[in-house]
Amino acid sequence: MTIDTESGFAVVFSVHRPDADLVINVIADGSAILGQVAYRTAQFARTLAEA
Amino acid sequence: MGLDFGQFTLDNGDRIRLFGTPGQSRFDFLWKILSKNALGMIILADNSRPDPLGDLRAQYLEGFADDLDIMPCAIGIGRLADHRAGRRYINELARHWRAAVLEVDVRKRDDVILLIDTLLAQLKPACLENKPMSVKINLAPSAKVIATREAEKMLSEVDGVTAVVIATLDGFDVASAMRHGDPARVAAMASSISAISSVVSQEAAWAATKA
Numbered sequence: 724m725t726i727d728t729e730s731g732f733a734v735v736f737s738v739h740r741p742d743a744d745l746v747i748n749v750i751a752d753g754s755a756i757l758g759q760v761a762y763r764t765a766q767f768a769r770t771l772a773e774a
Numbered sequence: 775m776g777l778d779f780g781q782f783t784l785d786n787g788d789r790i791r792l793f794g795t796p797g798q799s800r801f802d803f804l805w806k807i808l809s810k811n812a813l814g815m816i817i818l819a820d821n822s823r824p825d826p827l828g829d830l831r832a833q834y835l836e837g838f839a840d841d842l843d844i845m846p847c848a849i850g851i852g853r854l855a856d857h858r859a860g861r862r863y864i865n866e867l868a869r870h871w872r873a874a875v876l877e878v879d880v881r882k883r884d885d886v887i888l889l890i891d892t893l894l895a896q897l898k899p900a901c902l903e904n905k906p907m908s909v910k911i912n913l914a915p916s917a918k919v920i921a922t923r924e925a926e927k928m929l930s931e932v933d934g935v936t937a938v939v940i941a942t943l944d945g946f947d948v949a950s951a952m953r954h955g956d957p958a959r960v961a962a963m964a965s966s967i968s969a970i971s972s973v974v975s976q977e978a979a980w981a982a983t984k985a
């Protein structure tokens with residue numbers, strides 16, 4: 724999920740693990756590139772799900 | 775109008791999170807989301823409305839009836855000075871519900887603190903009986919280490935990222951990397967937004983089926 728904020732945007736991504744369901748929240752300012760942040764967040768989610 | 779959030783820390787170190795929800799009935803789907811796992815509730819009523827007692831009874835107290843069976847409540851009545859209703863509130867509420875009723879002016883800090891104190895005073899015995907004040911998070915220690923490391927990596931490598939917070943579904947932060955701010959607040963707000971999005975998705979799916 725992507726949310727517009729006053730100074731940029733936030734990306735919220737769920738992570739399903741056997742021991743806990745988590746949420747990754749990334750806040751970015753106007754200089755960030757949405758696609759890059761979304762890609763890295765998805766990558767982070769995969770790493771955390773498999774950890 | 776919208777979702778409000780605030781947080782303060784008690785003298786013993788416990789953190790209290792306050793969520794404010796709009797009172798209009800079209801936002802009642804939010805009430806159920808926010809009251810889930812809540813420790814207590816404060817309801818603010820506007821005495822200048824045409825039927826303030828009716829609003830309180832029909833909209834809020836019946837809307838939250840299930841929740842009020844299991845959690846303490848404090849009711850703040852505003853604008854009593856201009857539109858005296860006397861003991862009508864107290865008498866009516868005492869007949870049906872157990873809740874502390876106070877006259878408040880929400881623009882005055884002392885009145886708001888008194889309202890919160892009134893709720894907290896009811897809260898402590900209830901918490902001791904039913905709900906632990908601390909939350910146990912079952913995340914594997916190795917996962918927490920990885921989460922912290924990856925959060926710091928993302929903060930340093932991705933241009934424009936100012937905060938990375940990993941949280942549980944009910945809004946408790948487990949790892950974070952931030953340039954500034956409070957990870958607990960980010961975690962709490964994000965869990966509320968996720969819950970609202972889930973309801974919107976469900977409503978949209980229902981609407982599509984109906985169509």
